[in-house]
Amino acid sequence: MTEPAVRVDTTSPVPPYEQIRAQLAALIITGRLTEGERLPTVRQLAADLGLAPGTVARAYRELETAELIRTRRGAGTRVAAPPSEAKQPDPNQLATLARHFTAAARALGASPEAILLAAHQALK
Template identity: 85%
Template sequence: MTALAVRVDTTSPVPPYEQIRAQLAALIVTGRLAEDERLPTVRQLAADLGLAPGTVARAYRELEAAELIRTRRGAGTRVAAPPPERKHAHPGQLATLARDFTSAARALGADTEAILTAVRKALN
């Protein structure tokens, strides 16, 4: 298990569980967390971030609902297999990715202009 680069800004208006969910989703979707890679336990990640376990559990539940992770007794929580390739992205999926990226960027302290600059550079 690699060390996760997840940060939570307690002064952000974005709830901590959403910051965790968005950052982990971005790591998974971009391939920085590989299929079958094990994630920390809820208790471990909560302790690492100084949060209540319920906060991390909610983020994990939402990631499971999005089929990005899976939890199995004895095997822990792991990154799920990516969905089959699609020729065209669904607008709802693009909106989710944009929201995830924006939430993660804001959790890192980026303002709107920095986020837009990063997206423009990524598109080029």
Template identity: 80%
Template sequence: MSDPAVRVDTTSQVPPYDQIRAQLAALILTGRLTEGERLPTVRQLAADLGLAPGTVARAYRELEAAELIRTRRGAGTRVAALPSDPAGFRPEQLATLARDFVSSARALGADTEAILTAVREALEQGA
């Protein structure tokens, strides 16, 4: 994994594994992490973040279930291929992005109304 860093706020109400999952999913779905790019091992990322390996392992399991990463013995954990048709999104990917946005917004202290307002404004601006 190149420069994009994953950060965990241990004071947040969002569990650390969910923060990791959300940040990596966003990096993958926005193309900042590309197909085939290798992610750190569970142990390495856990050590870098000062977390238990099981916390990172859970984030990786959820990313694998969402088909955003693939883990192969001997090849490590790598970013999976996204659908080639950019117009043909998968509903579960949209759900992942929405969950990630809500988790990040809640970590900032935003309430439901502030989150909905931000989404409406982004839609109106054509983002």
């Protein structure tokens, strides 16, 4: 990861670890971060973002649980190989993402109709 592609909005209702997790997951899933690419250390990314190392560590743990990254002593944290078969998304993770999105949209003053419209447009 050669450029700071992750940003954290401290005014967002979405917790910083979730912002980091979601952004890195999107970069990996879209192929902007490729298999074997090395991620910054927990301490380095925390320093770059002005966050506590535990915040970044939690995001990395969740990415490891999702099998998007792997950490090995001496080799650092790297993007994992894509799964050989497509997995069904975890319904709990989807519900959490939906709650974060709606909370952020409501904080902007969006109506339920506007939130649904934005979700439908994002799916296209």
